[in-house]
Amino acid sequence: MRIVIIGAGVAGCVMARQLALLDGVEVTCLERVTRDDHSEAGTGLNVGPNAVKALRAVDPELTDAVTQASFSWKNWRISLTDGTVLFDLPLSEVAEGAGWRIRWSELYRVLREAAGASVAYGCEISALGRDAADPRKTSVAWMQDGKEFRLDGIDLLIACDGRYSSVRRTISGEVPVRQVGVAISRVLVPDSSSGLIDDYEQWFNGPNRLLSFRVPPDHIYIACAFPIAPEADIPPERKTPEALRAAYTPPHGVPSPQAQWMIDTVCSNVADTHWARMQEHDVLYRAADCNVLYLGDSAHGMVPTLGQGATQAIEDAANAVALITRSYRNGERDVAHWLKEIEALRKERMRFVMEFSLAATDTMLAGADPVQGTRHKAEPPFRRKLSRLYRDVGPLLDKT
C-alpha cells in the first residue's frame, strides 16, 4: 500500500512515524522547507492536556520526547492589568494531566527527528491530482534538489500542509474564511522578567488582552489581542508602542508589576512582532470522491483562544493513526471506508472544539466586559466544557 503525506509539521510527523511501522506500507512524507528551517515557527505554543493524552495513547516514546523539550502547562490564570485576579484554575481540576509549553521550533525539531527517513525535505510539489488509472487514487510530482520525482497510484494521500493547504484547495476547492474581529500579535523574547512570568496567564484592560508564558530554554512568549472591525485590516496606528501602551495601561494608570513588564516588553519589541487576524474556516476531513484525508489545520481553522490549533493537529493524527493501524492489521484495506470512519470520529468533536474556542473569545470582542465574561468562565458550565475539551480525545484512544 502506498501512502503519501504532504507536510512534515505537527500532524504530518506524527502520521509519518507511526504509519511507517506498518508492514507492507510505503510511506513518503514530502515537506516544502529544509529540515532545519523553522522560520515559520518562531513563537511559543501552549499545547493542551488533550494532545498529551491522545499522543500518549499511540506513541508514548514520542510523548516523552516532547515532554522533555517542554515546560508543563499546569495552571491558567486571568487577571486585569491592574493586578485584580479574576480566574485561577489548576488544570488538574479539569484534565488528567498537564499540557506542554514549548517553542514551536522545538516541537518541530523533536517531531521531525522522530519521523525519520520517511520525510523528504526541500520538496516543491509541481503537480497533484487524481490518478489516470484509478480515480480514487492520486498522483503527485515534485522537485527536490533540481530533480523531478513522481509517485502514481497513491492509495491514500494525507494533507498535513497546514492552514493554507494547497492540497485541500486543489482537490476540494477554495476554503471560505470567517474573520472574527480580533487582531492578535505574537513575539518570543529572552526572559528578563526576573520570575514575574512563568505559567500560562492572561491580563485584560477592557477587551484588550495580553497573554504570556515561559518556554524552554529561557524565553517568554507574549501575545497581544484587541478588537478590530471584522473585515478590516489591522490599523497600522494601533500597532505602535504608544498605542499598545495606551491599550493595556489600566484606567487609573498603574499596571501590576507583571503587566508593567509585559507592556514595556511589548513596546520595545514592536519591530519583531508578528500580527494576524483571528479567523476560522470550515471543517473537512476527506475529499468527496477520492482517497484524500485532511488533518490538522488543513482540515479546520479555528481561533487560537484556547490554544487548540497544534493540540487538535496532534489529536487528529493520533485518532487517524489508531484507526488506520487497527484496520490495516485486521486486514481491512478499504481506504475509503477508513476515511469515513476517521471523519465520524472527528467531525462532531471538531465542531465542539471550534464553537467552544469561538465562544471563549467573547471577552476580546468590541464592547466586551472581561470581568463578567471571565467570572462566567469560573462557573460550572464552562468548567464542564473545559473538562470535555481536555479529556474526551476519542473512543479509540481512551481504550488504547
Ligand SMILES: Cc1cc2nc3c(=O)[nH]c(=O)nc-3n(C[C@H](O)[C@H](O)[C@H](O)COP(=O)(O)OP(=O)(O)OC[C@H]3O[C@@H](n4cnc5c(N)ncnc54)[C@H](O)[C@@H]3O)c2cc1C
Ligand atoms: C503565531 C502562532 C501561534 C500559535 N500558538 C498556538 C498555541 O499556543 N497552541 C496551539 O495548539 N496552536 C497554536 N498555533 C496553531 C498551530 O501552530 C497550528 O494549528 C499547527 O501548527 C497546525 O499543525 P499542522 O500539522 O496542521 O500544520 P503545520 O504545523 O502548520 O505544518 C504544515 C507543514 O506543511 C508544510 N507545507 C505547507 N505547504 C506545503 C506544500 N505545498 N508542500 C509541502 N509541504 C508543505 C509546512 O512547511 C509545514 O511544515 C499557533 C499558530 C501561530 C501562527
